[in-house]
Amino acid sequence: MRPLAIVGPTGTGKSDLALTVAEKLGEQVAVEVVNADAMQLYRGMDIGTAKLTVAERRGIAHHQLDVLEITETATVARYQEAASADIETIMARGALPVVVGGSMLYIQSLLDQWSFPATDPAVRARWEGRLAEVGVAALHQELARVDAAAARSILPTDGRRIVRALEVVELTGLPFAASAPRIGAPRWNTAIVGLDWDTDVLDERLARRTDTMFADGLVGEVVSLLGRGLREGVTAARALGYAQVIADLDAGGDGSGARELTFVGTRRYVRRQRSWFRRDHRITWLDGAAGGNVDRTLRIWRDVS
Template sequence: MRPLAIIGPTGTGKSALALDVAERLGGEIVNADAMQLYRGMDIGTAKLPVGDRRGIPHHQLDVLEVTETATVARYQRGAAADVERIAAAGSVPIIVGGSMMYIQSLLDEWEFPATDPPVRTKWEQRLAEVGVAALHRELAAVDPAAASSIRATDGRRIVRALEVVELTGKPFAASAPTIGTPRWDTAIVGLDWATAVLDERLAVRTDTMFADGLVDEVRTLLDCGLRDGVTASRALGYAQVIDDLDNGGDGSAAREPTYFGTRRYVRRQRSWFRRDHRINWLDGGAAENVDAVLRIWRHVS
């Protein structure tokens, strides 16, 4: 059974479209949102409650504790196994999400350079010594392209890039996959809206998350070790609430930085996805999107 991927920026309605398509095709959903991998991170990731999933099986949800580190390589292995198991059982795997590297790792069989513990430890110690901004400048000196694509606050990815450069002698981007025929001949659909409309959707989405109890969810997860999670604690919304609580606030001041942070992330997603010529783009507000997706899926490349 040919897989289908429904991808695109945050807040575009991918989950709702995927449910409609899954009902028509007899499909099962494979999550491709990095933060929905975490148990307990529900409100801030807009994870569909079990009761709203219409009885459709979902995979790669709630597979990590917030203290565990999510990695692209780990996701790739688990999600690929899910896709192949679903297809072998005669159902359609429907990959849904907006985490750029996770999606590309799955559809392009990204081969990751092996990690080397001594080298990794060296750069982690360097990070602790000089701080994330200074280490980002060191990365820029040896691999400007990697530095431009990695946020100056993302210490984990800066360390990984420096490790790969040292181990391979090549730029970090050299390990990235080539965009070619997608794995399993997956049909790829992208969902997006006009910028002004999506910005309004993101504002409503952010307000709803805070109204639904995001701050309380963060407080609960802090008791479960969220602060110690390398990746979970940096998730949009969660990081902003933690920062406000740490500065003596009640979490409510995190609403505005969460909204603006999500807008910035959407622009990064668009920039990444628009480079992929294989994506069939649909307007998120179109009434006939389910039929359009089915037509795209039925076409054999």
Template sequence: MRPVAVIGPTGTGKSALALDLAEQLGGEIVNADAMQLYRGMDIGTAKLPVAQRRGIPHHQLDVIDVTVNASVARYQESAAADIEAIMNRGAAPVIVGGSMLYIQSLLDQWSFPATDPEVRARWEARLAEVGVAALHAELTRVDPQAGASILDSDGRRIVRALEVVELTGQPFAASAPRIGTPRWDTAIIGLDWDTAVLDERLQQRTEAMFDDGLVAEVTGLIAEGLRTGVTASRALGYAQVLADLDAGGDGSSAREPTFVGTRRYVRRQRSWFRRDHRVHWLDGSAADLAKAAVAILDK
């Protein structure tokens, strides 16, 4: 069974389309959202509740604790194993998510550069010493392309890029995957909306998350070690609530920063995905998206 990947920016309705496709194709869903890997991070990641999954098996959800650093390499290995097991059962894998590196690592079989704990620790210490903005400036000086492509707030990726540059003597981009025929001949469906409409959807999504108890979720996860989780604590919504709590607030002032951060992330997702010529784009406002997606699969 040929896999299908439903990708695109946050808030475009990927989960709903993936469910419809899985029902029509007799498929199972494989998550490709890095933050939905975490147990307990439900509201802020818009993780679909079990009761709304229509009895369809879901994979790569709730597989790590918030204290664990999410790893693209680990995800690539485990998600690939899930996909091949699904195909061996005669079902169709439906990959869904918006985490750019996770999707590309899976579909383009990214070969990851080696890592060195001592080099990594040194750059992490440098991050703690000078802060994320200053370290981003250092990266930009040694690798302008990496500096331009990595957000100046993404300390983990900045550290990784500096580690790779030091170990390989080459720009970070030299280790990036090459876009070719997608693994398993996966059909890639992209979902997007008009920018103004999507911004409104993101605003409503943010308000709903806070109304549904995002602050309480973050507070509960603090007891589970959220603050020590380098990846989890920086997730959109969670990072903003933590910052507001640390400033003496009750978390409610994190609404606007969460929306602004999400909108900024969406622009980055759109730029990344639009570079991939293999994506078949659908307008999220169109009627019967599943029918249009199946028509693409039949070509």
């Protein structure tokens, strides 16, 4: 049973498309969803990640949701191993796995069987110490001096990826990009569909999505998670929306001041997602504003040879 992947920028309606495809297939085949949104891995991070509630999942099994505590570190390698096992198990029972999400490295690691370079705790700890000593901006400059291409591809605020890039360069003696996955035939012969909208329309959708999150209680969710150790989480605390609310609270605000920064950060992230996914020639793109996308998705899935 060939898998289907529905990918693309945040806020484009990927989950709804996946669920409607599952309903369209009806009794022909059972469908199970495998999440590919890194922050939806975390228990309790619901509002700010637009995670579907159990009721909203329409009775369809979902995997790789709520599998990590907020104090745990999400890694591409861990996800690749766990999601691959889910897909193999789903196919073994004759069901259709549908991978849904927009976390770029997570999806490519899964579909291109990324072989991860080794890690060395001592080297990693040394670079993390350097990060604490000089700060993220200065460390990004250090990365630029040894691997300019890596520095251009990594945000100067992403301390975790900067440290990892420096670790890989030191251990391998090669540019960080040398360890990146190569786009080839997708694993399991997966059909890949991309969903996107006109930029102005998507920006409006993102603004409404952000307003809804704050209206639905994102600030309260963050406050609750802070009591469970969110601030100590290496990856969870940096999630869009959560990081902005934490910063606003730390500055003496009530959290509501984070709304605009959350929207701007999400819009910026969408631009990065587009740039990444558009490089993948295997993706067949659909316009979110067009009708008939369920039928188009099913045709693409059936036509992959």
